[in-house]
Amino acid sequence: MLADLQLIAxxxxxxxxxxxxxxxxGRVSGYRVxxxxxxxxxRHFEIDPATLIAAERExxxxxxxxxxxxxxxxxxxxxxxxxxxxxxAPDGRVWLILNGEDAAAWHSVDPGxxxxxxxxxxxxxxxxxxxxxxx
Numbered sequence: 385m386l387a388d389l390q391l392i393a394x395x396x397x398x399x400x401x402x403x404x405x406x407x408x409x410g411r412v413s414g415y416r417v418x419x420x421x422x423x424x425x426x427r428h429f430e431i432d433p434a435t436l437i438a439a440e441r442e443x444x445x446x447x448x449x450x451x452x453x454x455x456x457x458x459x460x461x462x463x464x465x466x467x468x469x470x471x472x473a474p475d476g477r478v479w480l481i482l483n484g485e486d487a488a489a490w491h492s493v494d495p496g497x498x499x500x501x502x503x504x505x506x507x508x509x510x511x512x513x514x515x516x517x518x519x
Contacts, residue, residue: 452478469499
């Protein structure tokens with residue numbers, strides 16, 4: 385799964401790619417690619433609200449739980465940015481950041497060690513399956 389996401393990140397560069405991670409207890413069971421609808425997708429990401437709402441609805445109806453989100457930093461490190469921290473709710477969800485080569489996972493909490501919002505974590509995502517959201 386991580387290799388798949390790295391390929392998606394490389395293909396999407398120089399724009400940031402993004403999507404939703406499904407699973408529980410730090411284990412990713414799947415992911416969904418979402419369109420980045422940010423005003424400047426080369427510098428920021430915003431998951432398409434329709435994709436996010438659909439995933440939340442599916443979760444409420446007994447579907448796979450949302451574990452968190454992923455996005456890329458095409459020309460940067462896999463450490464959260466101050467912009468990531470301002471946009472992240474302290475809800476304990478996972479933020480996976482990748483750049484086509486490296487990846488790192490973070491819990492979004494308050495208070496966090498990085499920008500007061502993120503704490504590094506281990507994430508198991510070796511066998512997860514992905515799907516592309518309808519556009």
